[in-house]
Amino acid sequence: MHLIVDQFGVFISKHQGRIRVMKEKERLSEVPIMHLEQILICSDGVGLSSDVVRACAEEGIPIHFLNSANGGDYGTFVHSGITGMALTRRAQLRAGDDERGLRLAQAFASGKIQSQANMLRYAAKNRKENDPDLHNDLMRTATEILDALPPLRAVRGVLTDETRAALMGFEGMAGARYWTAVARIIPDDLGWPGRETRGARDRFNQALNYGYGVLQSQVRTALILAGLDPNAGFLHADRPGKPSLTLDLIEEFRQAVVDRTLIGLVNRQFEIVQRDDGLLDEDTRKRIAEKILERLNSTELYEGKRQPLRHILQCQARHIATFVRGERPTYEPFVMGW
Structure with a gap:
């Protein structure tokens, strides 16, 4: 509950x-x-x-705090005893200075790109009969998105500003194609201007940002429970107050948890209501949070069997911990099915 x-x-x-x-x-x-x-x-x-x-x-x-304006996760209360896993955190920090850090960053970006492609394939599947042209366009875009994977995986060395920028560049190219396609599978009356993050004023971007905030709170807790520092990331550069590892791991789950949920809702006439000040109203925020949490309890194929997304998220956090500690030879990202 x-x-x-x-x-x-x-x-x-x-x-x-x-x-x-x-x-x-x-x-x-x-x-x-x-x-x-x-x-x-x-x-x-x-x-x-x-x-x-x-x-x-x-x-x-856990007690999570979300910004009422944009859903940003700005804090979580948990028992102080579960944050004391020094061995894992020391290994996590060391991993940022060798090839493990780059491999993790590549995995996070790779998982996101593959899930974006699969999200479009999932949307195309439901349109094969009634809109074959859109079905074909979505399938083609999904294939084009995956073109970013070979050069992303070809990056070698350790994490530096240059290698991180290269990974983010490939991820950005895939993302631009993905969001252009998303515009074609949501209702026109949303008046969606394209993907905007901070300061978005349109309803659908605000809903996405709020949904990501709810998901971010769940990712943060999973990382803490795995003994990791949610602020020491790999794909996302460290900055004071920036939950970099949280932003890394959330990349694997954005499409499966938030995008699929909200795209489905708006296509079923879910009304995103704004207050007079242009922000989401209370009922809309509560409904989005409820639907995101419900989605986390639904199942996806993972490690050979269907498991709840909430469990998959916790497993992925633990896999990061065992990888940086040298107990796991590789780290494989989660990729949503279609």
Whole structure:
């Protein structure tokens, strides 16, 4: 069970083994701690008692904080004891200085590119009968996206500004083709201007950004549970306050979790509603968060059998840890099926 708190001015407290959400004297929701998996706080002006923090820490329940404007994940509370895996973190930092860092960066970019191609193939499959021209165009674009893989995998050496820029360049070329194709599989009335990240004012980009924020909170927790530092990345350069490894691993899951979910929603007449200030309203944000978390519980083929995406995400985080520690010879990215 997930508790999503998205109203300004509410207070979260603990009461007799339950987490209670109140606004003034009105009880908005109440959840047994024993059934709670996580809390997502998606609004400003939310009060939180220390009893809730302690109870969640003791029970291993993460508390995620998302920016109410754009869904950006700006923090997670977890028990301090699970962040103390010094051996893994030392190995992670050393990996950034040798060929392991480059191999990880290549894997993250490769996984994203392959999933972008498969997302278009998935969309094409549903249009083969009623729109054969679009089906063929999407399949052709999927093949063109994969053209970025051979030169990306051919990069050799260690991680430097130059090798990282080369990888990001190939990823960017694939991404430009992908988003151009996405414009053809979403409703025209969205008025989508193309992919925009920070400062996006249109509804669909805001929904994507919010969905990625929800997913980012889940990736951060998976990395912490695997003993990794979510801020020390490989494909994404380190900067103060930048969750670089979180941004690395999320690349493998963007299409499977967020893009597929939101493209499907808007094609089923899901209305993305903005407030008067041009930002997503509370109901839209809550529905997006609920659908992303539902999608994480659905299954994909992984290591020979169908497994929940949430489990796959945690496995991939652990595979990064075992790879940097030298216990795994290679790291293979997750690629969504179609």
